[in-house]
Amino acid sequence: METPLAYYLFVGAVLFVSGIVCMATKRNGIAVLMGVELVLNGANVNFVAFAHYTPLGLDGQIVSLFVIVLAAAEAAVALAIALNFYNNHQTIDVDRGDKLRG
Amino acid sequence: MSNQPLFWIFALLTCGGAVGVVISQNIVRMAFSLIVSLGSTAGLFFLLEADFVGATQLLVYVGGTLVLLIFGVMLTASGPFQQIRVSPGETFLGAAVGLLLLSVIAFTVIDVEWDTLNAARTEASPGAESGNTARAIGLRLVGIPADHEIGVHEGRGGRTGYLLPFEIVSIHLLVVLVGAAYLARAKRRVADGSTGGEN
């Protein structure tokens, strides 16, 4: 029998929530980046799953491709930002970057 | 054919990797868990007969993005096995919110009648059965629909494809990489002799 769609969606949800929690609890900037990647992957799983199970068809796959590409770009930029942050603060702790607090 | 065992393996690895990323305190281990999670996701893609996306996932994510991340880990590590502690209260709060969110999503997933959607699924997706989607995706990108769809959505009002977004993304990627290289450039203007500049 075929695996139900809901299972895939549930895997996507786990990935998504893990990413959120990762972002919310990790103080290391790189870890936060990893959370972002997880969130994006959760979304990707959903896209591809819907592409397979619904009339969305190939469009879902194409969107997921875009997401992958943009995630790569985002990772590159975020890494550069993290490096600069580290250069300026001598640490990668995101809690130190609170200069814009109200 | 039943992909059920494979699905369970990949699903467990994916979820386990993700949870491992969350609970691990060591950044290197987190990176490793992430590799596991993302690689397994590629397996899920294959199971969903999205060969091209899965391959891209492996190439770009596991081969590219993660290497970048690991470089980031190495470049920003002030010492071996560096850990930045989070207060337990925060951890608890994060866990609670995460569980809440998860439960909300899970409830939604369960609540929706997916079978009606499944019933509406057409047999149309070309190459879906074979899983050989690279050519179809390419055609879709340049805006040419699959063979039997010609004439269904004819004329200018039809679907226009993804060529323009593709080009935009290409340029975007180029710009971003150049920008990233500029941003990550070692700046020597920090005069306090810290080790940051040397990295």
Next chain:
Amino acid sequence: MTHIDSKAWLLIIAWLLPLCGFVIEVFAGYWSHRCPGGRYKSRTAAYLAVGCIGGGFLLSLSALISGISDWGLLEHQTSHSQAAPLESDNPDAHATAHFTVANVPHGEDADTGETGHGGGQKYVSGEIYTLGTFGKLRIAIDYYVDSLTLIMFTMVTLIATCIHVFAIGYMDDERTEDHTDHQVHLADGSHLHRPGRFYLFFSYMSLFCFSMLGLVLAGNIFMVFVFWELVGICSYLLIGFYVERRSASTAANKAFIVNRVGDFGFIIGLMILWTSFGTFGFKSYTDGNDGAHPEPGLFEMVRDDHGKVDVEKTDHGSIVRIQDHDDKSASIPYWLLVAAGLGIFAGCVGKSAQFPLQTWLPDAMEGPTPVSALVHSATMVAAGVYLAARFFPVFLPEVLLTIAYVGAITLFVAATIAIVATDIKRVLAYSTISQLGYMMLAIGLGGWGAGLFHLITHAFFKSLMFLCSGSVIVGCHHEQEMPRMGGLRKKMPITACTMLIGVIAICGLAVPGVSLWGYKIAFSGYHSKDAIVATAMTYAHLNPAHSLLFLAPLVTAGITAFYMFRLWFYTFAGEPRDQELYDHCHESPRVMTVPLMILAFFAIFCAVGGEGGPLYTAISHSETIPEHIADSAITLPSHKQIAGYHQQAGILALLVAAVGTLLAWLMYGVGRPDPGIIRRQFAGTHEFLVEKWRFDELYDAMFIRPVHVVAAWFSSFDRRVLDGVLHWFAHTGVVLARWNRWFDESLVDGIVNWIAVRVQAIGQSLSVVQTGRLRQYVMFIALGVVTLFLLMFALFPQT
């Protein structure tokens, strides 16, 4: 480039040289003036000024020589009058010869006269630069050169050169950085200390010469007016040179303001002439019109070639036909032309200090003595006479009569005041006014040549006397009161000698009946005054109603001799009255005495030959002999008639002058009768004369006080009414502004500030959420999503 006659070129350059000098001195004078080290400063400015005016003299002289050869100025002119030659038994051989030759219309002269060499066209005129054309009005820098211009140029530049040289010595004490003016007392009782203004003096002098030469050169009446005013402003600057002295600045103001009165008339005359004739020019251009029909000038429009004025009687009164005009019927009312003439003459009255406006000139003595010399001999006062002479063709008989009476009154009044004046310069000032009266009288009587003859001779001997007085003043350390001098001839022989020459010249003394090489033994003043008296005598005989015009100059000739010799005896003869002054007195340096000797030479010889001599002959070439206007009450004397009275008049004048001299010698040389006793006997008259006929008081009462009263009234009106209204407005404004300020500060500002404070408070309270912590934001997002979901579930439950 239009063709300009060589004589005109020379004069133009001579005219512009002092301007160059002025510009250099006024802009660079201060630096040229500085002399590093040493107490005294450089004389560069003075040398520059002398060079400019001296160069001008040489150019003028060459122009004069060129004019003499071109126009034959020394040949006797063919008289325009058609009278038969008159054979007289005049013992003055040359005068006879002159008139005999002059009155015989022999062929050669008649022929050449028409071809423009010997007679008809003895002037050059043209345009240097057109300033602008405004409709019909054309304003240009023109030149007009005839024998009068040439002689005036030579005279002015020569005298100015002498005066400049003299001034180098006279102004020597101005060359210090710290000059002390002993006549200015400051509030703390000390004397004023100021930087010397040596270079400034010479720059003013240069500008003065430039203005005077421009006035003489001018070819149209507008340009004359411009330079007229320039002369006025220069005199203002120079009279007020010691501006810190109150008397000097007052005198400068007085000179300027009194001249304004005359200039007012001048402007009226100018406007009448322009509206009636449509041109300012004197005569049509001879140069540079390239064969085009020359535009006629004023003189040609009023009189034809024979000096005839075309008067017609109409129902509306007499009119004067405008000659040589495109419109043959053009005319001007007779009275209007008279008014124009009177207006122009009013300007001359102001400038030449004639009867109603003579009060400024004695006060002008406040300037440095070289300035007085220049103003009184060659430039400013001469300008008035020159203009009256230049405009002679435009003057109608009524105007001429006015001129004659004004001159007669002036010469008598001024001479009487001069008798009692004790300031050496003031005596000379009144004498100047008196002599100017002579010139005006002569012009008014039709003795055009005689008047200008006297102008030239007077310029020489008067500048000589002024410079002598300047020498005395310097020698006596700025003492000007004659009663403190006396016996100075022993200390200052050159000055005394030259002064005596000047005095004899002005008195018109001569040795009667004796000739030396055919020339009369007489100084220049004798010849010119003789000519005037002869003209007056003839006039009185022709018009017995106006015999006063003969008596006044005759009597005044005696008075002149009296006061001039009084001056000389007072100053140079007898015993010193103030021993201390006498002991400190000294002869002036060479730089001052040489100009005196040069001027003395000219004072003796410039008029040699009298009316047959070169000077008079040259002047008379420019003369316009007026045709008798048929129904006029006045008959102007002709040359032949004057010649008839010449000997008689000469003897009379000489007699009167001799009496005056004798009286002066008795009173001030011998001391018997004692002048003090006479002064006491005629105390009233004496005081009246000392008060200058009370002209200043009269003007004070007539003009100044009424003006003060009116001014005081206006002032009180201003203060009470206008100021009150203004103050009320101001007060209301202040009150309104105060209320407005309160409104702004409390209400408007209050609202705005309240809003701002509230906004800031809200922002402050909201900013607490912005913790700046990344992880917290993620939590917010997650919580927000959950909340949204829960809300959706709660609000839109699944059916």
